[in-house]
Amino acid sequence: MPYRGVDYFALDDLLTEEERLVRATFRRFVDEEVLPHIGHHFRQGTFPMDLPRKLGALGALGSFLQGYGCPGLNAVAYGLMMQELERGDSGVRSFASVQGALVMYPIYAYGSDEQKDRWLPAMARGEVIGCFGLTEPDFGSNPGGMRTTAERHGSTFVLHGEKRWITSGGIADVALIWARTQPEGEVRGFLVERGTPGFSTRDIEGKFSLRASVTSELILQECVVPESAMLPGARGLRAPLSCLSQARFGICFGVLGAAMACYEEALSYCCERKQFSRPLAGHQLVQEKLVGMLEEITKGQLLAWRLGRLKEAGRLRPPQISLCKRNNVRIALQCARTARDLLGANGITDEYQAGRHMCNLESVFTYEGTDHIHTLVVGEDITGHSAFD
Amino acid sequence: MKILVTVKRVPDPEQKIKLKDDRIDLSAANWQLNQFDEYAVEAALRLTEDARNPATRLGEVTVVSLGPAEVQQQLRAALAMGADKAVRVDSRDEDLDADIVARTVEKLVRRDSPDLVLMGKLAADNEGNEVGQRLAGYLGWPQATFASIIEVVEGGKALLVGREVDAGVEMKKVRLPAVVTVDLRIVAPQAIKNGRTPPDHAYPEGPRYASLKGIMAAKKKPIEELTLAQLAIQPTLRVRTVSVRLPPPRKAGIKVSSVQELVDKLHNEAKVI
Numbered sequence: 184m185p186y187r188g189v190d191y192f193a194l195d196d197l198l199t200e201e202e203r204l205v206r207a208t209f210r211r212f213v214d215e216e217v218l219p220h221i222g223h224h225f226r227q228g229t230f231p232m233d234l235p236r237k238l239g240a241l242g243a244l245g246s247f248l249q250g251y252g253c254p255g256l257n258a259v260a261y262g263l264m265m266q267e268l269e270r271g272d273s274g275v276r277s278f279a280s281v282q283g284a285l286v287m288y289p290i291y292a293y294g295s296d297e298q299k300d301r302w303l304p305a306m307a308r309g310e311v312i313g314c315f316g317l318t319e320p321d322f323g324s325n326p327g328g329m330r331t332t333a334e335r336h337g338s339t340f341v342l343h344g345e346k347r348w349i350t351s352g353g354i355a356d357v358a359l360i361w362a363r364t365q366p367e368g369e370v371r372g373f374l375v376e377r378g379t380p381g382f383s384t385r386d387i388e389g390k391f392s393l394r395a396s397v398t399s400e401l402i403l404q405e406c407v408v409p410e411s412a413m414l415p416g417a418r419g420l421r422a423p424l425s426c427l428s429q430a431r432f433g434i435c436f437g438v439l440g441a442a443m444a445c446y447e448e449a450l451s452y453c454c455e456r457k458q459f460s461r462p463l464a465g466h467q468l469v470q471e472k473l474v475g476m477l478e479e480i481t482k483g484q485l486l487a488w489r490l491g492r493l494k495e496a497g498r499l500r501p502p503q504i505s506l507c508k509r510n511n512v513r514i515a516l517q518c519a520r521t522a523r524d525l526l527g528a529n530g531i532t533d534e535y536q537a538g539r540h541m542c543n544l545e546s547v548f549t550y551e552g553t554d555h556i557h558t559l560v561v562g563e564d565i566t567g568h569s570a571f572d
Numbered sequence: 573m574k575i576l577v578t579v580k581r582v583p584d585p586e587q588k589i590k591l592k593d594d595r596i597d598l599s600a601a602n603w604q605l606n607q608f609d610e611y612a613v614e615a616a617l618r619l620t621e622d623a624r625n626p627a628t629r630l631g632e633v634t635v636v637s638l639g640p641a642e643v644q645q646q647l648r649a650a651l652a653m654g655a656d657k658a659v660r661v662d663s664r665d666e667d668l669d670a671d672i673v674a675r676t677v678e679k680l681v682r683r684d685s686p687d688l689v690l691m692g693k694l695a696a697d698n699e700g701n702e703v704g705q706r707l708a709g710y711l712g713w714p715q716a717t718f719a720s721i722i723e724v725v726e727g728g729k730a731l732l733v734g735r736e737v738d739a740g741v742e743m744k745k746v747r748l749p750a751v752v753t754v755d756l757r758i759v760a761p762q763a764i765k766n767g768r769t770p771p772d773h774a775y776p777e778g779p780r781y782a783s784l785k786g787i788m789a790a791k792k793k794p795i796e797e798l799t800l801a802q803l804a805i806q807p808t809l810r811v812r813t814v815s816v817r818l819p820p821p822r823k824a825g826i827k828v829s830s831v832q833e834l835v836d837k838l839h840n841e842a843k844v845i
């Protein structure tokens with residue numbers, strides 16, 4: 184039985200024609216272009232390099248932007264696209280998130296006309312790959328402490344520092360590096376092209392998670408860039424954080440795709456496999472687990488859908504994204520673990536999806552703000568007391 | 573070239589069939605575009621473009637469906653693939669049979685004068701395989717069914733249509749205007765030659781994706797709404813569904829202990845040898 188999604192509460196009725204069509208396109212795309220090869224890539228630890236251009240041809244990269252070759256999708260349609268991509272693999276969704284929300288969006292929102300013309304259409308086509316360098320070896324949850332500096336020398340800046348855990352770093356043609364200017368100490372964004380002297384990358388090996396995605400270190404040593412490489416409109420930490428809000432929004436939907444893949448896989452496995460006198464699905468404890476997955480997925484779908492409608496209405500506040508990211512990633516991870524359990528020994532091989540999703544979702548739990556950090560964001564929002572510094 | 577393509581929504585063929593009151597219960601059906609109709613849309617688009625520059629349309633593709641308001645979803649899907657406009661003739665599925673559909677499409681063809689009507693060879697719901705043939709009969713047009721190859725010849729005045737038959741591929745030349753129904757291989761990479769796309773161009777296998785650009789553009793494309801009455805169609809069913817029953821469950825098989833016993837049973841019980 185081909186995958187048809189999970190919709191226990193007829194939530195499709197809440198979607199527009201356009202939103203359903205977008206989902207249908209990427210559902211098929213994942214069936215045909217992602218799933219047949221993703222297990223191999225995960226095993227080899229490689230990113231499917233054919234995907235950027237294929238995604239670009241469909242308009243998937245930066246798809247929520249308008250103009251520069253981008254189609255201007257509404258929030259829910261964009262979310263559903265991410266949901267389908269992550270049903271394939273969190274690594275594929277991560278690629279699309281970084282390209283669209285973390286590199287194209289800041290260029291679109293804070294870049295000069297020149298920067299937009301130069302980068303956006305090529306990135307939308309998937310011909311140019313971007314990465315977003317905020318995290319450093321010593322500064323993850325508190326990026327405000329970053330040590331990477333940009334020292335002004337006349338009409339150039341000299342970048343110095345190190346970024347770590349950077350998605351697509353090793354395959355990127357352009358890196359958006361966040362650094363503090365010297366002597367002002369203001370966080371600014373710089374577009375650094377691959378091949379710029381003093382800029383190098385090193386891929387991180389030995390990952391258990393997001394193996395079909397490239398994660399890298401970026402090293403900047405006396406790396407000289409012209410002033411025109413700086414995003415003129417991005418000033419202070421708020422700029423990179425605004426990008427993260429965009430990306431987290433996509434994650435809220437995305438992880439549901441992984442959760443649904445796991446639920447579907449577990450459900451069909453449990454209906455097929457017999458232990459003792461009946462199918463696994465006929466055992467009470469197994470039913471309880473399947474129902475629990477479906478229940479959490481359904482709630483997560485409603486949460487994400489509402490989040491999207493609030494975004495479309497311009498009423499979305501970042502703590503709401505935090506609540507949804509926190510909930511949906513948690514439940515997706517739990518679904519993946521449960522599915523892995525229900526598959527028994529089969530669940531630990533890459534013949535099945537659950538183990539791969541389970542490992543992937545550990546990264547999603549950590550990146551784009553850890554579960555703790557989102558808890559504290561909502562905590563501060565409702566109590567008025569910041570638990571951060 | 574002006575092409576009219578008929579499309580139908582069908583319940584997901586992978587879904588389990590449920591019966592209620594001697595009818596198939598479609599209340600929880602997952603509706604989708606009939607696969608062969610999707611192939612017909614793809615074929616029509618390939619006929620009306622130069623694949624090197626598909627953004628410039630070289631013809632016009634109109635998709636037509638009879639059905640309730642929800643059919644708009646399937647029409648929109650065809651528009652998102654690239655069809656230019658759509659017509660929906662309002663009707664309930666239970667009020668239609670192949671003859672009413674054929675007569676309705678006939679009216680639209682007489683009104684709009686397309687050069688070609690492209691249809692799926694059958695719809696996956698009841699696998700009727702009738703509408704195309706009936707339509708050609710009513711119009712008095714030549715027909716070619718189960719097309720797996722279409723080639724535009726004689727400067728656009730005729731089509732060379734390949735049909736897969738047991739012995740190979742039968743090539744038929746039909747003068748336009750004509751009715752052509754398509755089979756699954758019509759979406760093979762080089763199944764269609766329109767005289768504009770270079771003949772060695774290979775399309776990806778299968779119907780094209782609705783790109784996000786296509787989906788956004790489809791929102792602005794017109795869907796004309798008509799009623800059967802406006803087309804002066806008498807909605808008299810020729811085929812009435814009396815009841816629908818599932819085939820009886822198969823009895824469990826038996827194991828024979830020797831070839832002799834098998835031959836004996838085939839001869840005396842099954843009476844097949």
Ligand SMILES: Cc1cc2nc3c(=O)[nH]c(=O)nc-3n(C[C@H](O)[C@H](O)[C@H](O)COP(=O)(O)OP(=O)(O)OC[C@H]3O[C@@H](n4cnc5c(N)ncnc54)[C@H](O)[C@@H]3O)c2cc1C
Nearest residue numbers: 315316317318323324348349350393546549550551553555
């Ligand atoms: C696969 C992958 C891809 C990534 N891609 C990118 C990328 O493209 N670009 C980029 O810039 N970064 C990227 N990251 C980095 C990611 O954003 C960071 O890993 C994340 O912000 C957490 O930082 P950290 O790893 O330093 O953990 P830490 O911040 O050291 O956190 C470790 C633990 O301490 C907890 N903790 C920290 N502070 C507090 C607190 N105040 N209260 C309570 N608990 C706290 C955390 O919740 C966590 O449990 C990626 C990470 C991964 C794993």
